[in-house]
Amino acid sequence: MRVLGVDPGLTRCGVGVVEGVAGRPLTMLGVGVVRTPADAEIAHRLVGIERGIEEWLDAHHPDMVAVERVFSQHNVRTVMGTAQASAVAMLCASRRGIPVTLHTPSEVKAAVTGSGRADKDQVGAMVTRLLRLDAPPKPADAADALALAICHIWRAPAQNRLQRAVAAHHARKGPTA
Amino acid sequence: MRVLGVDPGLTRCGVGVVEGVAGRPLTMLGVGVVRTPADAEIAHRLVGIERGIEEWLDAHHPDMVAVERVFSQHNVRTVMGTAQASAVAMLCASRRGIPVTLHTPSEVKAAVTGSGRADKDQVGAMVTRLLRLDAPPKPADAADALALAICHIWRAPAQNRLQRAVAAHHARKGPTA
Numbered sequence: 558m559r560v561l562g563v564d565p566g567l568t569r570c571g572v573g574v575v576e577g578v579a580g581r582p583l584t585m586l587g588v589g590v591v592r593t594p595a596d597a598e599i600a601h602r603l604v605g606i607e608r609g610i611e612e613w614l615d616a617h618h619p620d621m622v623a624v625e626r627v628f629s630q631h632n633v634r635t636v637m638g639t640a641q642a643s644a645v646a647m648l649c650a651s652r653r654g655i656p657v658t659l660h661t662p663s664e665v666k667a668a669v670t671g672s673g674r675a676d677k678d679q680v681g682a683m684v685t686r687l688l689r690l691d692a693p694p695k696p697a698d699a700a701d702a703l704a705l706a707i708c709h710i711w712r713a714p715a716q717n718r719l720q721r722a723v724a725a726h727h728a729r730k731g732p733t734a
Numbered sequence: 735m736r737v738l739g740v741d742p743g744l745t746r747c748g749v750g751v752v753e754g755v756a757g758r759p760l761t762m763l764g765v766g767v768v769r770t771p772a773d774a775e776i777a778h779r780l781v782g783i784e785r786g787i788e789e790w791l792d793a794h795h796p797d798m799v800a801v802e803r804v805f806s807q808h809n810v811r812t813v814m815g816t817a818q819a820s821a822v823a824m825l826c827a828s829r830r831g832i833p834v835t836l837h838t839p840s841e842v843k844a845a846v847t848g849s850g851r852a853d854k855d856q857v858g859a860m861v862t863r864l865l866r867l868d869a870p871p872k873p874a875d876a877a878d879a880l881a882l883a884i885c886h887i888w889r890a891p892a893q894n895r896l897q898r899a900v901a902a903h904h905a906r907k908g909p910t911a
Contacts, residue, residue: 598834
């Protein structure tokens with residue numbers, strides 16, 4: 558399974574591609590950041606994000622895209638931009654027919670470090686170890702994107718089983734169940 | 735000037751096209767709502783919004799697109815969806831080279847009713863009067879989209895003058911001014 562992880566943001570949108578299956582060593586195929594200028598108009602920035610994500614999809618043809626689930630937290634201004642960048646990433650994947658899954662930051666941290674409250678250094682260190690890299694990817698957004706992809710590969714089997722179970726339940730009960 | 739107004743939302747995204755210039759009677763060219771099913775996955779809903787906005791752009795070729803500026807208000811869940819739908823609308827317009835302008839809800843209400851705190855009925859009544867319609871457009875999202883387009887036509891001359899003045903200032907002072 559090849560997964561593109563996206564840590565959404567307008568100024569720095571982290572992207573990372575990881576290949577592998579749960580229980581086997583994972584391979585990093587690429588990591589980077591899609592940037593747009595902070596002083597550009599929001600509409601132009603979204604076009605820049607779209608172009609960047611499209612390039613990553615063209616280059617790597619992922620089977621799945623994992624995007625960080627955005628919550629409304631402290632900084633309202635940042636959260637809006639993050640929600641909008643995540644919308645563009647989801648749109649780019651979904652219109653190609655690539656399944657999109659959202660993972661919360663604590664799910665991602667728990668998946669790669671064992672703790673949902675791990676800090677950025679811990680996440681970076683575990684990403685480095687799990688992908689057998691020489692150093693933690695910089696900036697942190699790039700490391701977070703790889704952590705999202707790893708999280709998705711490890712969580713996906715359970716999620717897929719759940720989705721199949723729900724689908725089977727609906728099939729038995731009919732579409733209105 | 736032909737303006738597409740967009741009142742963004744995932745469940746109901748209001749769209750309305752108004753043609754005219756400030757100080758002259760305005761003409762409504764179309765009004766409607768792009769809907770996506772509330773039980774669909776967010777990524778699929780965004781693809782539906784994109785498809786709907788593209789159809790409106792293809793049908794009406796607006797000169798400008800006016801989108802409601804999203805604030806983080808009471809309902810966090812709704813605000814996220816609104817921010818994501820607005821991102822798709824801005825993206826669709828901007829990648830065609832159509833200028834996008836954001837207007838706050840109170841700017842829109844003040845433009846069409848004279849009060850930034852007008853209620854939905856007042857906005858609907860004024861949209862009906864200004865566009866010489868037989869009845870207020872339903873649902874309210876559709877009326878709001880038309881109000882956005884009207885607001886933009888009336889505010890645009892001042893905004894354009896300001897943008898030209900800023901551009902001229904930068905031209906005199908050089909690009910780093």
